[in-house]
Amino acid sequence: xxxxxxxxxxxxxxxxxxxxxxxxxxLADEQPVYVRSWVYLFGVGTVxxxxxxxxxxxxxxxxxPNWHHTSSxxxxxxxxxxxxxxxxxxxxxxxxxxxxxxATWRGGRRITWLLGALAFVVAVPTALTGFxxxxxxxxxxIASQAKDAVDAVGLGWLMNPFDVGRMVTFxxxxxxxxxxxxxxxxxxxxxxxxxxxxxxxxxxxx
Amino acid sequence: MTTQxxxxxxxxxxxxxxxxxxxxAVAVVVIASVVIALALAFGSPKRTAVTxxxxxxxxxxDMATTTLGELDGTSAxxxxxxxxxxxxxxxxxxxxxxxxxxxxxxxxxxAAEDIILGPLSTFxxxxxxxxxxxxxxxxxxxxxxxxxxxxxxxSLATAEIADGSLVVTPGDYGPLDTLVEHVVTxxxxxxxxxxxxxxxxxxxxxxxxxTTRSMMFLADGAYFDQLATDAGLAGDQWGAMNTLxxxxxxxxxxxxxxxxxxxxxxxxxxxxxxxxxxxxxxxxGVVFLPWIPGLRSLPVRSGFHRLVxxxxxx
Numbered sequence: 001x002x003x004x005x006x007x008x009x010x011x012x013x014x015x016x017x018x019x020x021x022x023x024x025x026x027l028a029d030e031q032p033v034y035v036r037s038w039v040y041l042f043g044v045g046t047v048x049x050x051x052x053x054x055x056x057x058x059x060x061x062x063x064x065p066n067w068h069h070t071s072s073x074x075x076x077x078x079x080x081x082x083x084x085x086x087x088x089x090x091x092x093x094x095x096x097x098x099x100x101x102x103a104t105w106r107g108g109r110r111i112t113w114l115l116g117a118l119a120f121v122v123a124v125p126t127a128l129t130g131f132x133x134x135x136x137x138x139x140x141x142i143a144s145q146a147k148d149a150v151d152a153v154g155l156g157w158l159m160n161p162f163d164v165g166r167m168v169t170f171x172x173x174x175x176x177x178x179x180x181x182x183x184x185x186x187x188x189x190x191x192x193x194x195x196x197x198x199x200x201x202x203x204x205x206x
Numbered sequence: 207m208t209t210q211x212x213x214x215x216x217x218x219x220x221x222x223x224x225x226x227x228x229x230x231a232v233a234v235v236v237i238a239s240v241v242i243a244l245a246l247a248f249g250s251p252k253r254t255a256v257t258x259x260x261x262x263x264x265x266x267x268d269m270a271t272t273t274l275g276e277l278d279g280t281s282a283x284x285x286x287x288x289x290x291x292x293x294x295x296x297x298x299x300x301x302x303x304x305x306x307x308x309x310x311x312x313x314x315x316x317a318a319e320d321i322i323l324g325p326l327s328t329f330x331x332x333x334x335x336x337x338x339x340x341x342x343x344x345x346x347x348x349x350x351x352x353x354x355x356x357x358x359x360x361s362l363a364t365a366e367i368a369d370g371s372l373v374v375t376p377g378d379y380g381p382l383d384t385l386v387e388h389v390v391t392x393x394x395x396x397x398x399x400x401x402x403x404x405x406x407x408x409x410x411x412x413x414x415x416x417t418t419r420s421m422m423f424l425a426d427g428a429y430f431d432q433l434a435t436d437a438g439l440a441g442d443q444w445g446a447m448n449t450l451x452x453x454x455x456x457x458x459x460x461x462x463x464x465x466x467x468x469x470x471x472x473x474x475x476x477x478x479x480x481x482x483x484x485x486x487x488x489x490x491g492v493v494f495l496p497w498i499p500g501l502r503s504l505p506v507r508s509g510f511h512r513l514v515x516x517x518x519x520x
Contacts, residue, residue, distance in 0.1 A: 052238050107216035151306055154308055162421045164417055
């Protein structure tokens with residue numbers, strides 16, 4: 001079968017994946033010997049927290065945004081989701097600070113850093129819209145304060161913190177799609193280049 | 207040579223066995239266990255939403271004063287500017303640029319009509335006094351409304367509650383006192399809230415997903431503000447990152463909240479825009495750090511990397 005180079009997108013993609021040994025990298029069963037510090041737990045802790053948030057979030061979504069007001073089970077799942085957010089951001093903050101201090105964008109890993117930083121940025125409004133979706137006193141106050149910041153930068157048309165329906169759809173659909181996509185790309189890029197070597201072994205100085 | 211040789215950019219040194227999938231699975235189990243344990247032990251902050259009925263019952267004079275502000279055009283909502291009203295004179299700006307003015311009105315609110323008169327109108331068919339007051343207001347001039355408003359506001363400052371009713375010094379307040387007293391009375395028995403829900407064409411809607419008008423009304427009053435201050439949530443109390451009692455809030459908003467604690471963030475009328483710009487610059491600096499010469503070299507000077515990689519450097 002004749003293969004016209006570059007004309008078959010599927011072929012191009014498959015050959016790129018094969019050339020980069022992407023599957024081997026994604027599911028590597030070996031790591032450099034320097035990957036043994038507790039610092040390397042913060043990243044997987046962040047991803048694991050996100051998994052817990054998604055699972056508890058799906059259960060909450062099945063019960064609906066009012067469930068935690070009318071059911072003790074709903075209230076418990078809401079608390080699980082709430083603490084999941086705390087653990088997620090604690091892991092994320094430790095991971096981000098550690099990667100910053102280790103300058104792990106070295107060795108051609110700048111895009112990895114970019115994707116992770118963007119994921120952090122998206123995580124903030126994802127959490128904010130979650131707090132706005134609670135439909136309690138905290139939601140009311142956060143909404144009344146957030147509107148001033150949102151309106152001041154001219155984004156009131158995009159995000160009305162008082163529109164609970166919109167905040168729920170932002171929190172449950174729109175922002176998680178973006179966040180999970182960024183996290184997935186970040187993880188792929190981490191695996192694609194491997195964990196950044198120690199400074200004295202880097203290809204380039206920071 | 208190991209099976210994974212050449213898969214780590216910049217490293218040609220020794221490798222060791224590692225199980226990524228097991229690590230991830232264990233991490234999920236551990237994190238889930240920790241989170242469930244925390245939820246079982248502590249629950250989460252729960253404080254039911256403040257209602258207009260509570261407001262009318264706990265502080266009817268504040269509700270009356272706020273209602274007057276909606277009617278005579280002096281409330282925060284009535285004077286906010288874009289995205290709610292067209293008068294952009296108070297919109298925040300920086301170096302002459304106002305993003306709010308540029309974006310324009312996208313959530314139009316006529317404070318008097320949408321928050322007060324529209325909802326009150328649903329009760330007018332069975333209340334001739336109310337119907338007459340609404341008609342009188344709508345046929346009055348802004349000058350008359352302003353004059354009545356100033357007089358009534360002065361009287362409200364010394365108002366009292368007697369037998370559940372608002373008592374003010376008799377005076378010429380036009381239809382304002384009738385309208386205000388009806389709002390407070392209807393809110394106290396719970397019927398005003400249902401009339402205030404947003405609908406198309408000013409008519410009450412069946413479904414309620416948009417609480418803009420109810421919340422703008424509530425937030426215009428001092429009662430709601432005081433509740434938040436008592437709970438430690440005000441802006442100068444690190445409110446953006448704080449939450450009820452001793453619960454951890456959105457502490458990751460600390461870098462944003464800090465700017466509101468001292469001038470100009472704590473004093474400027476353009477604080478929100480100013481701080482948004484500061485955070486935009488800082489966030490951009492972090493996101494694009496690897497491309498910024500000089501700045502990207504700073505973290506390494508902490509020496510933290512020696513703590514992490516000391517074994518591999520021996």
